[in-house]
Amino acid sequence: MNSSPILHHFEASPFAEKIRAIFGYKRMAWRSVLIPMAMPKPDVTALTGGYRRTPILQIGADIYCDTALIAQVVDRLQPDLPLASNQHPLAPMVAAWADSTLFWQSVMNTQSPEARARIFQGLTPQQVQQMRDDRAAFTSGLKRPSATDAGAQMQSALRRFEQALTDQPWLMGQQATVADFSVYHGLWFITRAGLADSLLAPWPAVRAWYARLAGLGHGSRTDISSTEAIALAAAAGNHAAVEVLPGLGYAAGDSVTVAATDYGTEAVNGTLVGLDTDRMTLERSDPRAGLVHVHFPRLGFELLKAG
Numbered sequence: 001m002n003s004s005p006i007l008h009h010f011e012a013s014p015f016a017e018k019i020r021a022i023f024g025y026k027r028m029a030w031r032s033v034l035i036p037m038a039m040p041k042p043d044v045t046a047l048t049g050g051y052r053r054t055p056i057l058q059i060g061a062d063i064y065c066d067t068a069l070i071a072q073v074v075d076r077l078q079p080d081l082p083l084a085s086n087q088h089p090l091a092p093m094v095a096a097w098a099d100s101t102l103f104w105q106s107v108m109n110t111q112s113p114e115a116r117a118r119i120f121q122g123l124t125p126q127q128v129q130q131m132r133d134d135r136a137a138f139t140s141g142l143k144r145p146s147a148t149d150a151g152a153q154m155q156s157a158l159r160r161f162e163q164a165l166t167d168q169p170w171l172m173g174q175q176a177t178v179a180d181f182s183v184y185h186g187l188w189f190i191t192r193a194g195l196a197d198s199l200l201a202p203w204p205a206v207r208a209w210y211a212r213l214a215g216l217g218h219g220s221r222t223d224i225s226s227t228e229a230i231a232l233a234a235a236a237g238n239h240a241a242v243e244v245l246p247g248l249g250y251a252a253g254d255s256v257t258v259a260a261t262d263y264g265t266e267a268v269n270g271t272l273v274g275l276d277t278d279r280m281t282l283e284r285s286d287p288r289a290g291l292v293h294v295h296f297p298r299l300g301f302e303l304l305k306a307g
């Protein structure tokens with residue numbers, strides 16, 4: 001039986017590229033479900049219960065949301081070339097900064113008509129309009145930097161990366177960590193917009209590091225359909241072990257909602273089955289996917305008792 005993880009993603013997604021590159025680094029086999037770039041996404045929300053961001057990772061009837069958590073799960077599945085190590089305890093915090101701050105700097109550096117045209121290459125004018133409308137609603141609660149501010153902020157970040165990479169191969173030191181992949185996907189977006197040559201020109205160590213990451217490939221990918229993935233969830237019959245730790249204000253069996261706090265804030269309702277200071281897990285039942293466990297990181301998400 002094929003037990004490789006299933007990534008639900010689309011090719012142009014930078015956050016998905018973060019996970020695809022980790023699969024490449026770890027030389028992993030994985031299954032790919034291509035999902036729509038914009039709502040509606042009925043086959044995604046059948047699995048998640050409402051969360052619609054890209055990517056999600058499926059292992060049987062366990063659904064992992066957000067790449068901070070997905071990276072940890074992939075690291076546990078394939079512990080060779082570990083991304084988490086006791087030597088670099090702060091790497092996930094640098095990664096969180098890159099995912100929430102550097103990423104939007106990258107997006108705001110690609111607002112010129114030429115850059116936008118490259119990003120939307122291959123889409124019909126109708127699809128471009130659909131994407132614009134979808135993303136306007138998706139990010140309506142988010143305050144992003146202006147293009148001018150983002151340009152300056154990005155130069156400042158690149159200068160620090162150059163300094164770090166001048167005498168070490170990876171951002172945190174001698175080993176790759178999740179921070180490398182979180183910084184990488186923002187620059188991947190810039191590259192797709194055709195702006196890497198000009199933006200990275202002054203930074204040779206960053207260019208060499210980026211080329212190494214881009215050259216990792218994506219591991220070994222097999223495409224399956226979303227219908228197949230949903231059927232696999234329904235047939236799984238068991239879930240990863242989780243528990244609700246005491247002292248965190250909740251009990252197993254509580255009826256709760258979880259939602260992202262920054263953008264794409266659609267809430268997921270369910271029964272709490274797992275909770276610690278890093279993660280939370282909701283159980284929910286779906287007519288097609290069956291009894292699924294939906295896992296979230298605590299950072300960036302709000303847990304509430306259902307009213």
Ligand SMILES: N[C@@H](CCC(=O)N[C@@H](CS)C(=O)NCC(=O)O)C(=O)O
Nearest residue numbers: 013014015037052053054066067068
């Ligand atoms: N913090 C999230 C961010 C994910 C994110 O913003 N993904 C973008 C695509 S790169 C998205 O969801 N766009 C809207 C969509 O795909 O529906 C993560 O790390 O997974």
